[in-house]
Amino acid sequence: MSWYRLIITLFVLLSVSTSTIHAKKLMSIAEDELIIRGLLFDEYKAYKNSYKVYKKLFDLTGEEIFLFKEATSSLLSREYIIESISRLKAWDKIHPDRLEVRRLLIPLYLTSRQVEHAKKEAEYLLEQSSELIDLDLASNSFLYAGEFKRALNLLNKIYETVPNEDVLLKITEVMDEFTGERKKAIQLLETHRRMNISSKDVYIKLLILYQKEKDIDGVLETYKALYEQEKNEHYLSKVIDAYVYKRDLDGAIAFLEKYKNKTVLLYELYKAKKYFSKALGLVDTLYEQDKNAKWLAEKGILIFEKAEDKNDKNMIKEALSHFEKAFTLGNDDSLYLNYYGYTLIDKEVDVEKGIQILKDALVQQPNNTYYLDSIAWGYYKQGECAKAYAFMKRVVDEEGLNEPEIIEHWNAIKQCK
Secondary structure, eight states: OOHHHHHHHHHHHHHHHHHHHHHHHHHHHHHHHHHHHHHHHHHTTOHHHHHHHHHHHHHHHOOHHHHHHHHHHHHHHTOSHHHHHHHHHHHHHHSTTOHHHHHHHHHHHHHTTOHHHHHHHHHHHHHHOOOHHHHHHHHHHHHHTTOHHHHHHHHHHHHHHSOOHHHHHHHHHHHHHTSSOHHHHHHHHHHHHHHSOOOHHHHHHHHHHHHHTTOHHHHHHHHHHHHHHHOOHHHHHHHHHHHHHTTOHHHHHHHHHHHTOOHHHHHHHHHHTTOHHHHHHHHHHHHHHHOOTHHHHHHHHHHHHHOSOTTOHHHHHHHHHHHHHHHHTTOOOHHHHHHHHHHHHHTTSOHHHHHHHHHHHHHHOTTOHHHHHHHHHHHHHHTOHHHHHHHHHHHHHHHOSOSHHHHHHHHHHHTOO
């Protein structure tokens, strides 16, 4: 070979080699760009777009990872499901017995409502694998097919191996909705929450099941556990609601005393149970917290209600002094005006003043039968029988004769001359 021909041949070979390398570099750059684009679409959950990118990458490279990512994007977008099934089956013919294909075909078939095909793939998957992820996938096929006991059997195997909350919630959902095992579902959830640090989802599921069973004690204990775990005021309110529903105010009081909070509510419960000494021990604290003058009036009520001798002049004087201080500080709530005014009248401390105060209360609530009863009693004490009768008749017409105090006042005023 002449020197000339040698040079020409070398030049051609180098040119071909260089162009091939260049083409490969260009293809590599194009792949990298597509991969980055696909990943970005995934990040922004634009799965319809990422599907197209991975489809193109698979067509360019034939690499299985892009086919699998293509099928995953199809599932997440719920688009191109039938096409993805066809492409996976075509790949399966060339590369048979790949479990990854089964794992993708099952949810694709279920998404397209081809339940029998999904079951067939699940059966094959169970023959080939005992991995937890495959048991979970197969269970979905049997759930869709209405084979709930078989699905539960698989889910229980998973949960017994790894006590996963998502699996537990799925188990209890099936038991509740399909197999009539709600009580057993509750037992499973209770055992789980006692043995594990549980998420709110477990407690919410328990609440739903207890409510369906109309088990107020179960609801109460679940809310108590939630409060102990999170110290959330919403759960505390639910605990108290449950106690009130059960009419167990002492239980509510004990719970609030244990956690030393919600003091206003605790005060109201003390009053409801007539634990006036305990309420008195709390009312000064409440006043110090917000300097609200109503607590001074409340103290006046408590002093009076706590007293064994309701005619004790020193006690009456002390109680009234707290009302007067509250009104001086700007509290003019009609509730306290009525209590103060009625005490002035009934204990004959200052009947005229009591009537004037009750008129102020009636300005705020002109049809309040308690206030009407109080002012009627004031006029009775003054001997103004016609006025007393007019006010008291309004009370009786509205309330009837169902309360001892109304009966007493009505009978007395009817005889007033």
